[in-house]
Amino acid sequence: MGIKELARHLNISIGTVSRALNGHPEVNAETRKRVLEAAAELGYAPDQAGRSLRQGTLNVVALLLSTDLTSKTDTMFFMELSRGIQDQFAEHGLDLVIHLNKPDLDMLDRVKRIVERRQADALILAETRDNDPRLDYLAGRGFPFATMGRSWSGGTHPWMDLDFDFAMRAAIDRLAGFGHRRVALVTGDPGYRLDSMLQDAFRRELAGHGLVVDEALMIKTDTHEEGGYKAMTDFLAMPEPPTAVIFPHYRAVVGAYSYLSESGRQPGRDVAILSCSADTAIAQFMAPPLTCFRLDLYGLGRRLAQALLASMPRFAESYGNALIQEIWPWELVGRDSDGFHVN
Amino acid sequence: MGIKELARHLNISIGTVSRALNGHPEVNAETRKRVLEAAAELGYAPDQAGRSLRQGTLNVVALLLSTDLTSKTDTMFFMELSRGIQDQFAEHGLDLVIHLNKPDLDMLDRVKRIVERRQADALILAETRDNDPRLDYLAGRGFPFATMGRSWSGGTHPWMDLDFDFAMRAAIDRLAGFGHRRVALVTGDPGYRLDSMLQDAFRRELAGHGLVVDEALMIKTDTHEEGGYKAMTDFLAMPEPPTAVIFPHYRAVVGAYSYLSESGRQPGRDVAILSCSADTAIAQFMAPPLTCFRLDLYGLGRRLAQALLASMPRFAESYGNALIQEIWPWELVGRDSDGFHVN
DNA sequence: CTCTATTCCGTAAACGTTTACGACGATACC
DNA sequence: GGTATCGTCGTAAACGTTTACGGAATAGAG
Structure with missing residues (x-):
């Protein structure tokens, strides 16, 4: 099952076999065909370790x-x-x-x-x-x-990133258009670049819309269900709760929905919920369907x-x-x- | 950065270096210490390709x-x-x-x-x-x-599997205890062993409880949100809809909840929903919280x-x-x- | 017919390890 | 003091590839 065996089986040198398999030009078309057929028949595939040792690459x-x-x-x-x-x-x-x-x-x-x-x-x-x-x-x-x-x-x-400035602007445009003035943000640990950028963009866009930036409305917590649940609990316990909350992290929304439902409230009626997360399958199947961002x-x-x-x-x-x-x-x-x- | 360089740097043969690094007993304790220290200092780690080529194992x-x-x-x-x-x-x-x-x-x-x-x-x-x-x-x-x-x-x-017979029995016990007699099941492609077993267990336990097995109540569909949504739609369009539905796949439940909510119905009041899936974080944060199975x-x-x-x-x-x-x-x-x- | 170019292929070295084998010195034993 | 044992280490082969190099055969050119 090594290349040696394959070569012996074909009465060809291993060098030629290797060249045939790797598509080098200096090999007879007829020979190449024989090699490829034999390799397929015997189920030969080059050993990754040997190859990568020789050419320093692993694929x-x-x-x-x-x-x-x-x-x-x-x-x-x-x-x-x-x-x-x-x-x-x-x-x-x-x-x-x-x-x-x-x-x-x-x-x-x-x-x-x-x-x-x-x-x-x-x-x-x-x-x-x-x-x-x-x-x-x-x-x-x-x-x-x-x-x-x-x-x-x-x-x-090299990197890929998302346009959080745009997202935050679109989000706050929309919320402000609905008349919201106390908008909150729930992010994760600002030690992550993502969350740090979200917070910055949030502050900037809020100010850009002439809205006051209230640090108490920026909660940093775990970005899963429980974090969202607790954040929403905290918000609604405030003397003057936010009327809209932006959850960049989708899973936190699930927790927020949960607390709202438990406390007899309804997202989209009592509190506006908007997520900057990608529009994965689940978003449109939430009740009510979640406003978020479409992304390829x-x-x-x-x-x-x-x-x-x-x-x-x-x-x-x-x-x-x-x-x-x-x-x-x-x-x-x-x-x-x-x-x-x-x- | 190869083992040769490390050996030369220590004035030792590469054989000894290799033995020292791999914890072989026939090497002086003092020598081993020197080797390990030098390796740590120079940032040497054995090349995976070379090692795996030699000993035929990849880790x-x-x-x-x-x-x-x-x-x-x-x-x-x-x-x-x-x-x-x-x-x-x-x-x-x-x-x-x-x-x-x-x-x-x-x-x-x-x-x-x-x-x-x-x-x-x-x-x-x-x-x-x-x-x-x-x-x-x-x-x-x-x-x-x-x-x-x-x-x-x-x-x-070797394999690990879950006790679906038990799960199905527990599920139907519970539903039957609530008085349900028309129980439905939504699974995925029975080409998967998992779904096939679920269907078998479902039929068996239904019969065991003296309930009639209605094939129309066993829907095979995609196991994500949309599948659940459609399944629930189909059920509720029946002349005599099921009063309880078992969704082994959790994501389908989200779709089912969604349709119920849209059509003004409520899970746990108008239709009983029970999932045989593992109790991941999201289950308890659904509205209403989802009955499912705890699993380590x-x-x-x-x-x-x-x-x-x-x-x-x-x-x-x-x-x-x-x-x-x-x-x-x-x-x-x-x-x-x-x-x-x-x- | 000779010389060169081309096509194809075989040979062998190299990649970085691990390990069987043997060698060396030191120690222990009689 | 000779011999066996032990602890430690160096040497070299082997793992399965790829590829630089060179050689043989063929074709083409003059």
Whole structure:
């Protein structure tokens, strides 16, 4: 089942077999056909270890996901993203493998392991933290990588990100149009670049609309159901509660809906709920359907993969040797969770 | 950065360095300390390709997920499962990598690629299909693998599964106790072993409770939101609708809730909804909170990994050389989605 | 017919490890 | 003091590929 066996079976040298399989031009068409047929028949496929040892490449790209992310945020987001990434890589014969990891400290070790042991040719980080040491490490080693979401410094590595300024403006435009003046925001740990940007954009757009920025209306909490539940509880216990709440993280909305329902209130009637998250399948099936943002997650994944490929020497020329950093637009899709006029 | 460089830097032979790093006993304690320190300082880690070429092992286990699964079923389920699997493997220095794949036909090719190119030491399949060719292939090659969910033939490979008979009995006990006599079931494609078993158990338990089995009340559809929405629509359009519906797949419940809400009905008052899915975070935050089954997904993942390890020659002895196939219990946690008495 | 160019293929080195084997010195034993 | 044992280490082969190099055969040009 090795290449030697295959060569012996064909009475050809292993060099020729290798060349035939890898599509080198200096091999007779007839010979190539024989080799390919025999390989298919005997079920031969080149051993990954041998090949990668020889040519220093693995044909594997790793996507790093923290279990923090998968337990506290929308897993569907990453699934769709991964699907796009994978399809793009597949066109170049690259496999995507997903590494789950405990959050925080271990992440750097895992990255180091992947790089030093050459477990992948390139890396994708699903999120970036404040002063993320992984970025410095990777850049220092010259290891190809890309991130979902820009980093704090912007950086010289490829990334894809979303236009949060636009989203926040559209959201507050809409809410202000309904007459809301006390608008709240529920984000996660501002140590994540994403949440930090959301908060900044929120403050800016609020001010831009002449609305007062009340820090008490900006709650930082866990971005899953329970966080949303508690945030809504806190809001409604205030002497002067907000009339509209923006939940960038979709899963927190579920908790918020839950508390509203429990307390006899109704989203879209008693409190306006609006989410800046991607419009995954579940949003339109909530009761009432959730106002959020439409986004081509699959395409985003593909593009992120392209950005990474453009930074890998092997593939750079196919992608114009450019550093690709893009901010993606999305489109507000208004539904019933916030559609009411405050009086 | 290779082992040669490290050895030269220490004035030791590469053989000794390798032995020191791998914890072989025939190396001086002082020498080992020097080697380990130098390795840490210079950031040396053995190249995976070289090592795996030499010793034929990769220290990688692959988990195969189909995008069909991730787009139509509960992704949280697999995330929690993966976390358990990964933690268990980590104790043996094995990495878990997740391979996303298009469903159906390509899956066999992907499996073949993984095996033939030696991209992993073992494999975990997240689901099994009717007459699944992957199982025969893997068994034929003697490649270590395990499955989540038993296969049709039971098989001689390790697996973990859930006690659907128990779940169905508990569910129908409860519903019958509330006085329900027309109970419906919404499953996915019975080509999946899981859905097939659910249907069988449903028929059996219904009969066991003296209730009539009406095939019209057994809908097979997509197991995501839209499928649930449509199923509920169909049910309520019947001349004699069911008074209770069992949704083994959690995401379908969201769709069902949605239609009920739209049509002015309420789960737990007009129709009883009960899910056989695992009790992920979202269930208790639905409105009304969903009756479903409590399950230790993380522990299940760990145990599945143990079962696989027990079938791998390298680790078998640590796990008693046994074939591990287990059916896991779960516990019904009653909430408000089905808590009413039919009159 | 000779010389050169071309086409195709075989040979062998190299990638970075691990490990079987043997060697060396030191210690222990009679 | 000779011999066996032990602890420690160096040497070199092997894993399965890819590829630079060179050689043989054929074709083409003069």
